[in-house]
Amino acid sequence: MRFFTYFYEDELEQFFYKKPQDFNKFTGREILAYGLGGTLYMPATRPNIHQDILSNKHKGLTSLVIDLEDAVGDCHVDIAEQLLIEELHKLQGELRRGLFTMADFPLMFIRVRSLEQFKRITDRLGDAIQLLTGAVLPKFNSDHGEEFLQEVRSIHSDQHPFYAMPILESAKVIHKDTRMEELLTIKQVVDRYKENVLNIRIGATDFCGIYGIRRSADTTVYDIAVLRDCISDIINVFQRHDSAYVVSGPVWEYFSAKSRVLKPQLRQTPFRERYGDEGLKWRRKLIDENMDGLIREILMDSANGLVGKTIIHPSHIKIVQALNVVSFEEYIDAQNIIRSAAGEVGVVKSEFANKMNEIKPHFYWAEKTILKSQLYGVLHEQFTTIDLIKKDLFVSYS
Secondary structure: OOOOOOOOHHHHHHHEEEOOOOOOOOOOHHHHOOOOOEEEEEEOOOOOHHHHHHOOOOOOOOEEEEEOOOOOOHHHHHHHHHHHHHHHHHHHHHHHOOOOOHHHOOEEEEEOOOHHHHHHHHHHHHHHHHHOOEEEEOOOOOOOHHHHHHHHHHHOOOOOOOEEEEEEOOHHHHOHHHHHHHHHHHHHHHHOOHHHEOOEEEOHHHHHHHOOOOOOOOOOHHHOHHHHHHHHHHHHHHOOHHHOOOEOEEEEOOOOOOOOOOOOOOOHHHHHHHHHHHHHHHHHHHHHOOHHHHHHHHHHHHHOOOOOEEEOOHHHHHHHHHHOOEOHHHHHHHHHHHHOOOOOOOEEEOOOOOOEEEHHHHHHHHHHHHHHHHHHOEEOOOOOHHHHHHOOOOOOOO
């Protein structure tokens, strides 16, 4: 499995200075934490999930979450659990028959409602638990979070890794008067199980729900004041260099066209300069499909150090992947910073003659950039993420 599987080999050679590398659930945690990409959520009540995976229905999909929590009505929890068990056992049967290998399999997680449900499902799955990369732990908090992490640790082994992805989305985290104490306590809990935690996720929808807010397709999470402040504090706590985690971008909720209230959020210049009139037409298509807000939010995610994103529609996959690719300039700067870290110099001029690279302040950024480049790849100098997004891709809307 790797990013950009919908590109032909000659296209990868054309676009990439350093091509994306293969990975799977057995890849080391430090690298794998960057490999979620666009994590597609689907309800556990969705029929034929195993067929969607076997047929590679969603081109480019590298990670998915089968949701037993918010995506399932309270009256249908038993049905959802049964369907989940059946689908995973079907997949396990196909694996035994040799129709695919674990190396071909996307990173797959289940999102559970409670510790009791978590234990019940893992017991019923038996050996099929090995198909999963881990569990998403919603409304993770300082009171009960450790119990979930203990369960994850009991499942995890070197032969069959199993990771937790806690979601921060509780009232104690969003409320300003309790936030920092709760975040710092959660961090202490998570640090005790760090080798079992793949990344930290942000529950923007639940946070907004606490205040009766729903953002529009023209509004990013960074435009909502309470969300912006909370995300800032989550980054402050969980991305500190001394014990850092990969933090994933919050969910983008929109995928269908509707009348616009605000002006489009994609500048014309990059599209016009790159592709002329054709570029402007293609820009309009992205705007009509409400992709401009998603693109703007991912760029803001990246600027704030977040990697990957929760998505609810397969049309978002290639956008998330493309906008996480490392540029040639970033890669060369990162390499030079790391090479210069022996202590002989404190600052070096960028090879691109447009900035100064300070070794100590920029070293952590450089390390993260190199790790990210191993999975997402590095573009040739003459290409941009616009070139990757423009690549035609058939996406099923069912």
